[in-house]
Amino acid sequence: MADYVFGVDIGGTTVKLGLFDVKGNVLDKWEIPTRTENGGADILPDIADSVRDKMREKSIGKEAVAGVGVGAPGPVDGNGIIHKAVNLGWGEMNLREELSRLLDGMRVEGGNDANVAALGEMWKGGGQGYRNLVAVTLGTGVGGGIIINGKILTGATGSGGEIGHIHVEDHESEACGCGNYGCLEEYASATGITRLANRRLRESDKDSVLRQGEVSAKTVFDAVKAGDALAVEIAERFGEYLGKGLAVIAGVVNPEIFVIGGGVSKAGEVLFEYIRPAFDRTVFHGCRDTKFALATLGNDAGIYGAAKMVLD
Amino acid sequence: MADYVFGVDIGGTTVKLGLFDVKGNVLDKWEIPTRTENGGADILPDIADSVRDKMREKSIGKEAVAGVGVGAPGPVDGNGIIHKAVNLGWGEMNLREELSRLLDGMRVEGGNDANVAALGEMWKGGGQGYRNLVAVTLGTGVGGGIIINGKILTGATGSGGEIGHIHVEDHESEACGCGNYGCLEEYASATGITRLANRRLRESDKDSVLRQGEVSAKTVFDAVKAGDALAVEIAERFGEYLGKGLAVIAGVVNPEIFVIGGGVSKAGEVLFEYIRPAFDRTVFHGCRDTKFALATLGNDAGIYGAAKMVLD
Numbered sequence: 001m002a003d004y005v006f007g008v009d010i011g012g013t014t015v016k017l018g019l020f021d022v023k024g025n026v027l028d029k030w031e032i033p034t035r036t037e038n039g040g041a042d043i044l045p046d047i048a049d050s051v052r053d054k055m056r057e058k059s060i061g062k063e064a065v066a067g068v069g070v071g072a073p074g075p076v077d078g079n080g081i082i083h084k085a086v087n088l089g090w091g092e093m094n095l096r097e098e099l100s101r102l103l104d105g106m107r108v109e110g111g112n113d114a115n116v117a118a119l120g121e122m123w124k125g126g127g128q129g130y131r132n133l134v135a136v137t138l139g140t141g142v143g144g145g146i147i148i149n150g151k152i153l154t155g156a157t158g159s160g161g162e163i164g165h166i167h168v169e170d171h172e173s174e175a176c177g178c179g180n181y182g183c184l185e186e187y188a189s190a191t192g193i194t195r196l197a198n199r200r201l202r203e204s205d206k207d208s209v210l211r212q213g214e215v216s217a218k219t220v221f222d223a224v225k226a227g228d229a230l231a232v233e234i235a236e237r238f239g240e241y242l243g244k245g246l247a248v249i250a251g252v253v254n255p256e257i258f259v260i261g262g263g264v265s266k267a268g269e270v271l272f273e274y275i276r277p278a279f280d281r282t283v284f285h286g287c288r289d290t291k292f293a294l295a296t297l298g299n300d301a302g303i304y305g306a307a308k309m310v311l312d
Numbered sequence: 313m314a315d316y317v318f319g320v321d322i323g324g325t326t327v328k329l330g331l332f333d334v335k336g337n338v339l340d341k342w343e344i345p346t347r348t349e350n351g352g353a354d355i356l357p358d359i360a361d362s363v364r365d366k367m368r369e370k371s372i373g374k375e376a377v378a379g380v381g382v383g384a385p386g387p388v389d390g391n392g393i394i395h396k397a398v399n400l401g402w403g404e405m406n407l408r409e410e411l412s413r414l415l416d417g418m419r420v421e422g423g424n425d426a427n428v429a430a431l432g433e434m435w436k437g438g439g440q441g442y443r444n445l446v447a448v449t450l451g452t453g454v455g456g457g458i459i460i461n462g463k464i465l466t467g468a469t470g471s472g473g474e475i476g477h478i479h480v481e482d483h484e485s486e487a488c489g490c491g492n493y494g495c496l497e498e499y500a501s502a503t504g505i506t507r508l509a510n511r512r513l514r515e516s517d518k519d520s521v522l523r524q525g526e527v528s529a530k531t532v533f534d535a536v537k538a539g540d541a542l543a544v545e546i547a548e549r550f551g552e553y554l555g556k557g558l559a560v561i562a563g564v565v566n567p568e569i570f571v572i573g574g575g576v577s578k579a580g581e582v583l584f585e586y587i588r589p590a591f592d593r594t595v596f597h598g599c600r601d602t603k604f605a606l607a608t609l610g611n612d613a614g615i616y617g618a619a620k621m622v623l624d
Contacts, residue, residue: 075598132468146564153460155566156444159598166560167594178597248478252564254467282479285490286387286471
């Protein structure tokens with residue numbers, strides 16, 4: 001029986017690594033830089049070296065390790081093949097086979113980073129105790145991960161849970177990063193909230209604390225908490241889009257719970273006050289009891305979920 | 313090894329039954345009335361009798377039967393519990409256990425009828441060869457069933473794939489049957505298309521063959537094929553709603569294929585000409601290659617899928 005498992009979360013600038021016991025207790029946690037030069041050719045060898053170094057340091061033999069789970073920023077299909085990770089310089093690659101080869105045949109599982117983080121939140125975070133959940137990451141963009149019966153919903157081409165790009169607005173003049181118009185991400189990400197705020201500040205001549213200094217998702221929700229009327233209007237628009245978007249997702253996959261994470265979620269439970277009205281108004285009645293919770297693992301969700309992939 | 317499997321599809325007026333070999337060839341097919349009086353208390357006993365009669369007729373012993381799969385019109389959770397089937401008079405009931413008890417412990421699997429039909433289309437219908445599909449039934453209402461890695465996506469409360477009630481229009485004055493406003497079903501069902509048509513006929517003073525006689529989804533698409541300009545406008549509105557709705561669903565579950573069935577689908581591939589423009593315009597680029605096909609099993613999809621549930 002294996003005693004240990006590694007979880008690896010590859011980001012654009014750093015790779016996070018974690019050593020866990022099979023119950024999910026983190027025993028060690030560290031980072032290495034992501035070397036994206038040369039089409040990212042060094043990334044997997046660096047990870048393999050780092051895993052081997054850690055095993056040597058802790059005197060852990062190969063047979064004591066269940067495997068290495070890896071989350072990466074790109075669509076990863078059910079065979080562990082990543083189809084283009086722009087931030088890493090990678091084209092199509094079999095993550096599972098490549099890293100396994102570099103680790104002398106050790107078991108490797110690979111997944112999309114947002115999906116893997118969702119699994120982490122189910123295992124040890126805000127979604128503990130649930131087997132059907134949708135994790136929503138409100139960061140620079142909007143990411144998502146869907147867990148059905150305890151497993152990641154990968155989708156046909158690894159795009160399962162790409163909820164940042166569901167269409168929620170027909171009348172949008174600015175393009176989303178993906179090229180489409182009116183994606184959820186344009187209203188519910190940190191960047192999106194800032195954009196909504198700047199728009200509203202231009203449209204309105206209402207006084208607001210937001211007129212002093214730089215506007216961000218954080219300053220908007222700080223102002224909401226301080227009772228700023230214009231900030232409340234902005235939060236209402238954000239909540240209208242996100243609430244309606246999540247209601248659609250609920251009708252499609254009928255999760256037990258939404259787990260909301262990412263930088264914007266630092267605003268706390270106040271978010272739910274703005275999301276729930278549109279959610280409750282538009283959701284299918286069979287999904288009306290869907291719960292909402294905040295993510296709790298922060299940037300560690302990825303290494304937890306990556307480790308969990310190996311244990312399933 | 314079992315040689316046979318039964319598939320049962322419970323409808324509001326008739327129960328369809330099928331006897332299959334385990335490869336999915338239908339050996340016999342018949343119907344019995346659905347007796348909804350007394351809170352539907354006779355429905356399962358009638359089914360059990362009918363299954364037993366057929367086994368006697370064909371001299372099939374219990375050990376030769378893999379089991380009985382049942383599709384029912386209501387949300388069925390992962391434990392085979394149906395939570396209210398209004399059309400049958402049922403409250404909450406364990407479909408799996410109840411019918412198994414009536415069949416001397418024979419294996420029974422239960423699922424929601426739309427989900428089960430989706431499985432049938434995957435097994436022997438328009439979705440053959442695929443393991444990740446969304447079946448869309450455009451009938452009196454809009455139903456849906458989602459298959460992920462060959463299995464029904466049931467959801468937390470059996471509402472997985474209830475895509476008829478995803479919110480697609482903010483400015484709707486007429487309520488959907490579910491009580492909400494702006495559900496997909498209000499625009500993409502047979503009833504919805506008729507409603508769109510009657511609205512457009514009132515708004516416009518354009519000449520149209522639709523001004524003669526009764527308007528229905530069928531007359532609309534017949535007129536589209538005959539080149540009627542007003543009918544084309546109606547089909548465009550239908551396609552705009554359905555295309556956008558399916559694009560959202562694609563971004564969430566990333567299926568390989570949409571399989572379109574139900575009465576409206578009798579219009580044929582012309583439907584795709586109206587669905588694809590909005591789909592292509594709004595879908596996440598990773599899902600742009602999602603295929604579209606027509607369902608092929610018609611009213612038999614339910615018995616096929618019910619049988620398949622038992623074989624998985």
